[in-house]
Amino acid sequence: PRPDDHVIVLFGATGDLAKRKLLPGLYHLARAGLLPSRYRVIGSAPAADALGTEQFREQAREAVAEFGRTKPEGPVWQEFESALSFGAADPGAYGPLLTAVREAEEAVGNSPRRLFHLAVPPKAFPSVVQELGSTGLAEGGRLIVEKPFGTDLPSARALDETIHAVFDESRIFRIDHFLGKESVDNILALRFANGLFEPVWNRDHISHVQIDVPEQLTIEGRAGFFEGTGTFRDMIVTHPFQILAFIAMEPPAALTADSLRTEKDKVFQALRPLDPACTVRGQYEGYRSEPGVDRHSDTETFTALRVELDNWRWAGVPFFLRSGKALAQGRHVVTLGFREPPLRMFPLAAQDTAGGRHDELVIDFADPGRITARFLAKEPGPDMRLGEAEMVFAYTDCFNTAHALEGYERLILDAMLGDQSLFTSSHGIERLWEASAPLLENPPPVEPYARDSWGPESIRRLIQPYRWYLPESR
Numbered sequence: 001p002r003p004d005d006h007v008i009v010l011f012g013a014t015g016d017l018a019k020r021k022l023l024p025g026l027y028h029l030a031r032a033g034l035l036p037s038r039y040r041v042i043g044s045a046p047a048a049d050a051l052g053t054e055q056f057r058e059q060a061r062e063a064v065a066e067f068g069r070t071k072p073e074g075p076v077w078q079e080f081e082s083a084l085s086f087g088a089a090d091p092g093a094y095g096p097l098l099t100a101v102r103e104a105e106e107a108v109g110n111s112p113r114r115l116f117h118l119a120v121p122p123k124a125f126p127s128v129v130q131e132l133g134s135t136g137l138a139e140g141g142r143l144i145v146e147k148p149f150g151t152d153l154p155s156a157r158a159l160d161e162t163i164h165a166v167f168d169e170s171r172i173f174r175i176d177h178f179l180g181k182e183s184v185d186n187i188l189a190l191r192f193a194n195g196l197f198e199p200v201w202n203r204d205h206i207s208h209v210q211i212d213v214p215e216q217l218t219i220e221g222r223a224g225f226f227e228g229t230g231t232f233r234d235m236i237v238t239h240p241f242q243i244l245a246f247i248a249m250e251p252p253a254a255l256t257a258d259s260l261r262t263e264k265d266k267v268f269q270a271l272r273p274l275d276p277a278c279t280v281r282g283q284y285e286g287y288r289s290e291p292g293v294d295r296h297s298d299t300e301t302f303t304a305l306r307v308e309l310d311n312w313r314w315a316g317v318p319f320f321l322r323s324g325k326a327l328a329q330g331r332h333v334v335t336l337g338f339r340e341p342p343l344r345m346f347p348l349a350a351q352d353t354a355g356g357r358h359d360e361l362v363i364d365f366a367d368p369g370r371i372t373a374r375f376l377a378k379e380p381g382p383d384m385r386l387g388e389a390e391m392v393f394a395y396t397d398c399f400n401t402a403h404a405l406e407g408y409e410r411l412i413l414d415a416m417l418g419d420q421s422l423f424t425s426s427h428g429i430e431r432l433w434e435a436s437a438p439l440l441e442n443p444p445p446v447e448p449y450a451r452d453s454w455g456p457e458s459i460r461r462l463i464q465p466y467r468w469y470l471p472e473s474r
């Protein structure tokens, strides 16, 4: 489906996210024929960072050349570029943006729908939303809000109140780009479209779950954002917890936004308050010398923690979450570890005795994604010896991935279509902040870790008697 005609306003248009993801993503949607037949994209930023329309087009061209999947050239690029303009906006001074919106709407014709994407630091959300309300820009428009949504429960509630004064819930799209990843969406298909997996998807068969998102990137010059945010708020409370909800939820009554959000919220409802004693906070060596970082900074660039769900399906099954910067590999992996069979009648494989690892289902949800079932099998030969084996589903082997959209692309498209299925609810987010309170109030001290490692040593203890699936040892 193609969305109705739109005027899209990109707040934070000169920032990192706009350059890395949003401008290349919009261009990719244009190439895929998924933008409205008539549209305009207006970049916005405070006057101090404002660009002229020509400069903005130049910036977009460079961003697409560096981060896009296809080159900024040919007729599609010409058309996309000519749809870009710029309008500065500062609190109390929205004149230039209002003019840009009026011009864009005249160019598109027939009262297009407005979509505002807030790719700005969280502290700027309230003022932008209030201005959208007081200038009348918000009328009939939809709002995409970046994460983190608040920094704790009171701030998330206050932010919700501010936004609800201007936009009703059906027009608010709290974005978490992991939910737009093909292979995260595929968790729903895997679980609920097949008879094979769901019967064992519970505490009777699964011993523990790992959700692991190590990154090789450092803070990449984003000290201004990162110092006040840290890995827990930047990553853990958003992306891995949203994945956890897809892994842990009960089958929804239907594949609708309401049913999906209801089931995810129930998972968060069952989340036991986070325990500082089951959390490792780390900081990569050299972080305190990064430009813009306080020399005594206590901000974590790494978090690993153990969480539990108090519900019938998952009682007693620990979920281990890890994410951090400057680690050895960039990966996106969910591992479901299965329980041992009740009797051991085979000679034990050496690895099995050494590592306490049993069969696993490994969901690699980086684009383009793969799922691997790892298990023991008989080695060929006269003896009954067991060896490690695997069955692999790779997206690229089974499907033509040429039409795959990246997380942001899929979600911006859904927001234009008004489909909230893959967006987070305010209840869910508030519940996550509520459960995080003990940890936020009492964070354990940060432990240093070497760059290119897998984090502080103490994470091994955290996961005992299991072990981290990464680094892969087989």
Ligand code: BG6
Residues within 6 Å of the ligand: 177, 215, 217, 234, 235
């Ligand atoms: C963003 C975080 O939400 O997710 C970044 O702000 C992080 O710090 C990024 O690098 C990771 O996203 P992806 O899709 O590249 O794994």
